Amino acid sequence: MEFRAERGAFAEAVAWAARALPARSPVPVLGGLLLETDAGRLTVSGFDFETAARIEADAETAASGRVLVLGRRLLDICRVLPEGPVSCALEGTRFTVEAGGTEFGLSTLPLDEYPALPVTPPSYGAVDAAAFATAVGQVAVAAGRDDTLPVLTGVQLRLEGEEMTVSASDRYRYAVRRLPWKPEAGAGGGPVETLLPARRLLDVARSLARCGSVRIGLDPSASAGGGLVGFEGGPMRSVVRRLDGRLPGYGSLFELTGATVAEVECGALAEAVRRVSVVAEANSPVRLDFSAGDGSVRVRAGYGDDVAAQRLPAGLTGAEEVTVSFNPAYLLDALNSFEGPGLRMELLGAGQRALLSAVAEEGAFVSHRHLLMSVKQLV
Template identity: 25%
Template sequence: MKLTIERAALLKALGHVQSAVERRNTIPILSNVLLSAERDRLVFSATDLDMEIIDQAFAQVDQPGQITAPAHTLYEIVRKLPEGADVSLSFTGEDPRLTVQAGRSRFNLPVLPAGDFPVMSSEGLSGRMSVDVTDLIRLIDKTRFAISAEETRYYLNGLFLHTVQSEGGAPRLRAVATDGSRLALAEMPAPEGAVGAPGVIVPRKTVNEARRLLDDAGEAVDLAISPQKVRFELRDAALTSKVIDGNFPDYSRVIPKDNTRIVMLDAKLFAKAVDRVATISAEKSRSVRMAIEAGRVVLTVRNMEAGQAVEELEIDYDGDPFELSFNARYLLDITDQISGETAEMRFGGPNDPALVLDPVDPDVQYILMPLRV
């Protein structure tokens, strides 16, 4: 294998695929990236056996071939090469190492046979749809913060992507994430092909890697889904991943239907106030008490060691007074997602979940459980 490629193109493609490679691997080949030189292209593949990322870049190929090299080491070398450099990659077989050369810099890297590199099958991906990149970015960004990191409830460690029928009868593509304390839901009109596709739980790592790739995806993404796998096909890249084998809980049961206490407030001012008073909160619970009454909300944090913080904000509310406590970090995560200036918060009883809506984006909902303190 022998080729020449621009440093920028090489760095971009390596950056896309190398993040799939775990830093610590008991299987040596999984630490490597598969380099396949063919015609005028260099194709890159990386996998952790649960997810595979493939990308490609234009290259001047003098001799086609395949080899694998350490993914993170190669990426760091290319990252530190001068901008605008032409990089030559060569592996002759006579020297059992990959030669990377740019200007006066020369590196020799250990390799492993391309035949040992595992390839993830994309068979059975029957449910296919084309999704606008902007819409898919919105679904991910509005919900992924609520994905659970608790490994015991593995079925919550991903984003539940599925289609539903709206009240008006039109199908919707919906993304839902929850960790048991909060829930985020975002939806959009279902693209052609979405109806009948199975609902899948896309793992957290896959969601994050797909989101990174979407920044360079062009206008649309082809999404293919089966009960076992999901595949994102972008301009030059493709991400294939296993989905979580489990049943996502019936989240519709926790969405409040009778929260009649409606509070309208300035989302940014509220977030800054919560952040300020939470400075002295206990690290574990980060509890913030909200005392709501006509025209105002009083935020209070009490910490036996650090003292007390109180801040008052004007709100649009004219009902009976009530109080609840919430995790400050969760409040901030949700207010960060509000697109406009105003957030709408709907409350029920003292132990009922709060419903947070975005008046600018009616297709998102957030549910937050109060703390019992």
């Protein structure tokens, strides 16, 4: 095996495939990156049984072949390579990397012990890459982090007609984002749902954000768990294993009959929450006092003499006053997930649900909503 590639393309390919390397694994070969060359192409792959990443790059191939090398070591080498072309070769059990007069040698891992890479499922449709990355980022903040409840650590994709719905919940909050999607011809039928690990899906979506379009591959006839979902954008392909189960429905949760509606500037509220939270003890809530009389909201945190407060302009409809309190971290996660300046808050009162969405014109499509539970304890 022998090839020559531009430093930038080689380093980018190694860095992208290294996303699939496990932080630690009892199987040493899973810490390796698989490099394959053939007919002017270099393919770099990583795999940890849950996620596989594969990318192709241009290369001058003097001799075709395959080699498995320590992935993080190769990644570190790529970070310090001098500018210019990179020459790589396999000499027995030693893999060499040379650029600008600097040469590195790497021992290789046994190829026969490396598991077969999963086959990407057939394409089911495509979605705008940047919009998909944004949508996953907006809802992933609501996914749980308790691995004893794996279903709640996932992000659910629902594909129906020409719409994709992305959602996540950890029982205390529920985020939903809808966006357009283009199904393949013949991919009709009923809705298809799949649940994927939030952290892995977020990483994949962000890494493909500049690809223009992301093709999603899946087998809709597969069971809800145990299957694979493929993502492909440009020369990059990734496969993620599904989680068993599905998220609970959110339809009735988002129906807040008789709610008081508040409107406030989202960025200003986020900054006020961040500012007053510096005096809040651990797990201490931030209180929002809305008043229709003076058209304001008072953001307050702390107890006794250790308090902080800030007043902001806000509109209120449906009541003269309403007071709600939230976990400041959860509230900031929600506020930071919105893109537009205006925020609409539907409030039922202390200790009850609150639904956040972007301010939209009457009858306009609301694509992103975030449900939070307010806390009973008031500051």
